[in-house]
Amino acid sequence: MARTELETPALRGRRWWAEVGWRHVVGWVMILICVLPLVYVFSASLNPGGTLTGSNKLFRTFDLQNYSELFAEGYQDWFVNSIIICTVAALGTVLMGAAAAYAFSRFRFQGRHGGLTALLIVQMFPQMLAFVAIFLILLSIGDVFPALGLNSRLGLTAVYLGGALGVNTFLMYGFFNTVPRELDEAAKIDGASHAQIFWKIILRLVAPILAVVGLLSFIGTWSEFLVAKVVLQRQEEFTLAVGLYYWGSDERNAQWGLFAAGAVLAAIPVVVLFLFLQKWIVSGLTAGSVKG
Known part of the structure; x- marks a missing residue:
């Protein structure tokens, strides 16, 4: 043939x-x-x-001796603290970033382009430049409202939410622009409000980018160390990154077996979340890159 x-x-x-x-x-x-x-x-x-x-x-x-000894050293408290902080930070980042991106994408108001540019420029500066400011702000807030001050998980979560808002808003903005405006107009003709359009239509169509932002936010806060080290001072409030640092900080007497076991268990939530959201990751990262 x-x-x-x-x-x-x-x-x-x-x-x-x-x-x-x-x-x-x-x-x-x-x-x-x-x-x-x-x-x-x-x-x-x-x-x-x-x-x-x-x-x-x-x-x-x-x-498995190292794994059994983990829970006698307070590891479970650090694990729970990290789960709570990262979950709240990821959900808050997704909701706040989606609301801001929807406003920048659908509304026309004075200062819109300047606001987007400012969000992008702020992200160019290293986060470590704000350590002193973060410490002093939380120290002052703690005198009035201790739940948002130093040594509080809520205060650390608030810092994470503020730091991730800019870049995630800009990332979502490109994806929101790929959703046709005709859908908004058709929904308005049927009597839908902006809130109904946002919650019932837009969020369902932009699910891939929401999954990507949530995953990146969770991974970033899960492994973040510097800000958590500055904000958290009490051992019972430590996150996994800070707690494992204290186990491995003394090179001569470090509990390397416990450190390795804790690191192995710490990787499980990230892997599980990645596998659960992987079908949305590729489309979420690429769909918003062809239209600004």
Whole structure:
């Protein structure tokens, strides 16, 4: 049978290596580079009384002692604190960013372009420049309203919400612009208010970007250390990042086995959330990039 014009000859030999084969090699090398540290930490978590530098042989021992001792050291409190803070921060970021993006996308008001530019410029400055200001503000607020001051999870959550609003609003703004305005006009003709349009129509259509922003916000706050270290001073209020830092801060007497076990358990919520939201991630990251 004659070969049709649409058929392509199979790549073999040197041509296959030149066009396809080297990509497989690079892919496997990158997989090994990414997976090897994870396997090493998991192996160290199963070695009771061991150290990271002394755990050169992977899975030399298999003991769950480190995992059982975690909960006697206050790990469960740090885990719950991180879950609460990250969940509230992610939900708040999604709702606040979506409301702001909807206003910038659908309404025309004075200072609209200037507001978008200001949000983008503010995100260019490192967050560490605001540490002193954050500490002093929370210290002053704590004298009047202790629940929002230092050593409070609510105060830390408020700091996270304010820091993530700008970049997430700008990210959502591009996605909201891809939703046709004719849908808003049709809903208005049927008597829908702006609130009904926002909650019942727009949010359902922009679900991919909401999932992406929520995931990025959760991951960012879950692994954030510097702001949490400044705001939280009492051990019972620590997040996972701050608590694990105290376990590994003393290099000579560090509890590396507990540290590795805590790090392994700390990765589970992020992995589960990523797997749950992965079907929305690609469309959420790309759909808003072709229309500003």
